[in-house]
Amino acid sequence: MKAADATATAPAALHQRIRSEIEAKILSGEWPPGHRLPFEHELTAHYGCARMTVNKAMASLAAAGLIERRKRAGSFVARPHIQSAVLRIPDIAAEVRGRGAVYGYRLIDRRERAARKSEAAATGMPTGAPLLALACLHTAGGRPFALEDRLINLAAVPEAGEVDFAAEPPGSWLLEHVPWTEAEHRIQALGADETAAARLALAPGTACLAVERRTWRGGETITFVRQTFPGDRFDLVARFAPSEG
Numbered sequence: 001m002k003a004a005d006a007t008a009t010a011p012a013a014l015h016q017r018i019r020s021e022i023e024a025k026i027l028s029g030e031w032p033p034g035h036r037l038p039f040e041h042e043l044t045a046h047y048g049c050a051r052m053t054v055n056k057a058m059a060s061l062a063a064a065g066l067i068e069r070r071k072r073a074g075s076f077v078a079r080p081h082i083q084s085a086v087l088r089i090p091d092i093a094a095e096v097r098g099r100g101a102v103y104g105y106r107l108i109d110r111r112e113r114a115a116r117k118s119e120a121a122a123t124g125m126p127t128g129a130p131l132l133a134l135a136c137l138h139t140a141g142g143r144p145f146a147l148e149d150r151l152i153n154l155a156a157v158p159e160a161g162e163v164d165f166a167a168e169p170p171g172s173w174l175l176e177h178v179p180w181t182e183a184e185h186r187i188q189a190l191g192a193d194e195t196a197a198a199r200l201a202l203a204p205g206t207a208c209l210a211v212e213r214r215t216w217r218g219g220e221t222i223t224f225v226r227q228t229f230p231g232d233r234f235d236l237v238a239r240f241a242p243s244e245g
Helices: 003-027 040-047 051-063 092-098 117-123 158-162 170-177 194-200
Strands: 067-070 074-077 103-114 130-140 143-153 182-191 207-217 220-230
Touching: 003 040, 003 051, 040 051, 051 067, 051 074, 092 103, 092 130, 092 143, 117 143, 117 207, 117 220, 130 194, 143 170, 143 194, 158 170, 170 220, 194 220
Parallel strands: none
Antiparallel strands: 067 074, 103 130, 130 143, 143 220, 182 207, 207 220
């Protein structure tokens, strides 16, 4: 490479290095949300480069949503957006009682079977894995409140196969007995199909809210559940705060 070419490419490589080093401090938590970054003139002196090189790195970080640039005040590590809020794993019995209603529960169906190929993507369980498939109805004041369709990975939680889920809701049992490390929620509005409508005492096509959740322990799926709520009987609230350093 000619000297002129090396000189021309050096600023590009340096701005990427500046971005990478700042990004690493943010993602590691060393610089928490709200932390003020060094001013651009300080970074220019630290890296021994042109102001334009630092500016390019900062613009890239801002475009990625990692920092906020404020005129005259400087640049700050961005605080979480609302979509970063984490929904807690609910206990439906507690939800119902918290609304002042009498909670009821009925196990509709229970069967042990192998995981189907069509379920692999949604559940993260390999085809053929031993599953416990449950269908349950939760009621509030005698009215259907939620239909629950749940798969429990018996390879991860073999003791679930011995539990009497006619007497205890699976969600409550799992929360009390099985530690978990990670959960993912997927929420969607949909019309009740014929099966869900019959079980929830609704007309087919009635607007419902479906909450799907997959829960892991150390990278292994514990359970996958879909809870379907009549749209006029359930609201979803998430309370959250910015991360602290």
